[in-house]
Amino acid sequence: MTTTSETAAEAPRKTLETAVRMEAVNKWYGAFQALKNVDLEVRSGERIVVCGPSGSGKSTLIRCINQLEAIQSGRIFVDGIELTAGGKNVDAIRREVGMVFQQFNLFPHMTVLENCTLAPMKVRGETRDAAEATARKYLARVHIPEQADKYPAQLSGGQQQRVAIARALCMNPKIMLFDEPTSALDPEMVKEVLDTMIDLADGGMTMLVVTHEMGFARRVADRVIFMDRGEIVEMAPPDRFFDDPQHERTRTFLGQIA
Amino acid sequence: MTTTSETAAEAPRKTLETAVRMEAVNKWYGAFQALKNVDLEVRSGERIVVCGPSGSGKSTLIRCINQLEAIQSGRIFVDGIELTAGGKNVDAIRREVGMVFQQFNLFPHMTVLENCTLAPMKVRGETRDAAEATARKYLARVHIPEQADKYPAQLSGGQQQRVAIARALCMNPKIMLFDEPTSALDPEMVKEVLDTMIDLADGGMTMLVVTHEMGFARRVADRVIFMDRGEIVEMAPPDRFFDDPQHERTRTFLGQIA
Amino acid sequence: QTVSEIKGRGVINIGMLVDFPPFGIMNTDNQPDGYDADVAKLLAADLGVKVNIVPVTGPNRIPYLLSSQIDVLVASLGITPERAEKVDFSSPYAGIRLSIIGDKTKDLASPEKLVGKRVGVARASTQDTAVTKVALPGTLIQRFDDDASATQALLSGQVDAIGCSNTVVAQILKVAPGRFVETFPLSQQVQGIAVRPKQTEFLAAINAFVAKIKADGRLEAISQKWLKAPLADFVAAAK
């Protein structure tokens, strides 16, 4: 349990508005409990890095936030709206939350531009012109404006992941979720994706990032969360987290991945 | 090109016997030249690490050594036997060379033990008892003797890769080839496979390893090779390679993956 | 020559329909039976050999004969000039009357009235030939695989009339009393035993056999047994 209580005052950039709040969230897959009584509050503009061993519930945690997984008990608020189990607000919430997956999950049969304009056109009803303008803006932001007409399979892994980021940004989300965005990449491509994310963080985006890139965590995270067996074991600003972890399990873990 | 000539005297452990010699090897895939005039000599007991950007020909290089790819010109000698294009000696050579793949490539329909005994029984005509005894010996060597009767799908990635190593060892090869053996593994499992390989290296096995694990390279490599666009650009003992690379391209590359 | 060949072999292979009652049927013991079967057995006995009846179908009976899979067809094969170009016929051993039977509520009394109407027949049958001959342009002839399908088409209203033999007419009137009438006759059709061309000796033997059973009343008995009627005069008279 043990959610250590870091106060908002510590990190200068975050506002007092709450972007995500989880209250006593429990999540089961059949008989297996993947999240145990999780409490978490993320302020607008805050950057959270989540780490922990495989199977500890990191993906589950962030997937609950945009309702890719339904929870069994507890409450989740996103941008002030409560996610109800029935899921009436799901559509509203998904519009506020962008997500980037480990496996990119670009649509292989659409060009980069089409990948980026599909949701704005079909979900928000934007015109093609407007959607394309937005898409080109974000493709420029992730430094691949010239790839707009290629298909995903024609891009390197790093470029694909940047398209995935741009695609999420095109929906103008308030919050971005990243699930191990660099772990399927060749070593050389990790950097270009991390740079893109740092850029995004500098722009003030609220971000929840599952990653084991500790350099990234040190540089941009406001808080680092360590999960194990469905629980949040430790939560602290990066300096404290890395240099002075409070829990044995955290220390073992950090020792392994170093 | 530019093969800098490191002499055998520098590394104390290697003998003077030649394990692999490549002379002016050229390899095309259709119109694309994957290896350009590659010269390489590996002594018995030597450990070589190969690195370089994606597509530079690292896999092609080691796959030519056991003739998974045929070359168009040049000569390759393995353990004193020349690999001819027609491939008469291929069978003899494959028996001397073990290979471990990035994707493990275990046979999913066979148990771990069956994976390890198949080739000794079918290729070398060993009895089942003899083959199983050898297999158990090497499974113990890679620290998973208790997994012998499981199927590959029931093992973690790290365990699978160790089975793949044991399987190759069961053929009693003189030379082991590794093609990015840890890059498909979760971060936590990388270590156990690297430890196995270090163990193997300490035992005096001749090894050619394609990897980006620079810690491993520093620790066990006698020489590190850097490839780019089908050429061997730089070849040096690890200290010199990492601390004082001669070529601009090597420096850029090392900068990126650090 | 065929006759000595068959005698040497000791068995004659006779092609016969088994789905053309009452000429060719499978009886309750699941043996080929009917008018044709009785004639076939007599033929074999006459030649002094055993009989091997090979069930054939309307569409494939001539290929069977021409490809020598069988020696002779006793398969209710109506004698027509077109067929006579491909096979040689014996003198007639049976006959049927062909006519049009149709929906009682519609006036289908002449070929002119059939224009614009759907008329079903069994494909590759003599009914087919007969209907095709009388049909005026605009008559919609629909060809089915066998009489049963054509009959079913009539019963289910998919065609307005069909061309068929008197035996089928009797069956239809029995199955669906009051719905259909026999509107006009098409032709009389005599059926012959068929052999491959140029087998003059064999054909002569068969003709002798047919003449013999006509003369000694055995064919008359078969007709009484299966058709419940005397041998039709146009069959008896034909040579």
Next chain:
Amino acid sequence: MIRTFGWNEFLFILMAIRWTIALSAIAFIGGGIGGLAIALARTSGDKVVRQATAGFIRVFQGTPLLLQLFLVYFGMAVVGAAINPWIAAALALTLHASAFLGEIWRGCIEAVPLGQNEAATALGLKWASRQRWIILPQAARIAVAPTVGFLVQLIKGTSLAAIIGFTELTRAGQIINNATFEPFTVFSIVAGLYFVLCWPLSLLARQAEIRFARASAR
């Protein structure tokens, strides 16, 4: 001479099922052997062999089985090499099934990851050993479902052998129908018997598919 549909008529149809089964068995054994050869030839390294088998497949998948049966049986007789209907049926059905099974199995063989073949090669296993121990066992697991699915089609396809004189299920139904004029009774029974024959196989295929899906879901 019209009969009513009774027990004997039912028995006649029921007994005809043995020809359907026998023809299916022949087709499947012949097709199994031929199909394996075709599949291996289609995946071989030799371009001539690959193209020859591709041509074979194209011909037999591109023409109706009915005509294949007809041409084999009557055609052989016509060119003076008369064969009995069993041999003709066996030949035509074998050729037909070989083409389809060969194509199905080729797909299954190609679905085995390339790395499997490479790993086996690197271990020094020869072509025959690789096929026998590594490729075919893995392809077989994927193959069960589509193979059984094809068997079901084949069972129904044997009805076309009526054209060369077999009184199998469908033909028996037609004969009885011609004698009884009760098509709906007759064809319901025929359909029912096919269903009894085929459905268990379909269930088997589905189960195999589910089992495979579960196994390959890691």
Next chain:
Amino acid sequence: MYDFNFAPVFASSDQLLRGAAVTLELSCEAMAIGLVISIGLAAAKTSKIAPLRWVVQAYIELIRNTPFLVQIFFIFFGLPSIGLRMSPDAAALLALVVNFCAYATEIIRAGIESIAVGQIEAGRALGLKPLQVFRYIILKPALRTVYPALTSQFIYLMLTSSVVSVISAGDLTAAGADVQSRTFASMEVYLVITVVYFLMSAGFSALFGAIERAAFRYPLSR
């Protein structure tokens, strides 16, 4: 020995060509209609609504495990008894569609299930509704995956269509049988129509190849 004589067959070539045209038309129509319906049925079969899945499953089992001949028989001769009467060509088309859809639905379902969950999740995470996910994200890659199976089923459909001659639809086989019944040149007729069938399936294969190249231009990864 048999004397081959193709003259009467070629004399009837326009009847055979008309038959071939009917076969082509029937097959194309059945393919087009059947494809659309099968996509719908496959969507139903992968849906979350269990009764819908059961109904589709029952239909598939019934059709796949009974002969086409019997199906067409019931449609042509049976449906009139409940007041549904149609021409042989219409009945043939209906029977072909009903038969084809049972197979095609299963093929397309396999394609749908081969789509990585991540694709669906990505679509949902972007806020697309389930039907939009199906239409824009799943459908095309699913069809591409099973395209070879689907096209062989198409060819099979065309070959199966020869059975419709039993209800006097004027397809190529029926035309061949008619010519044969007039000329008795059965060997020649069957040889010729076999060749015509072969040419038509070769034509279809070429057409499907062209469609594949046009519709599925996007490259596949790895």
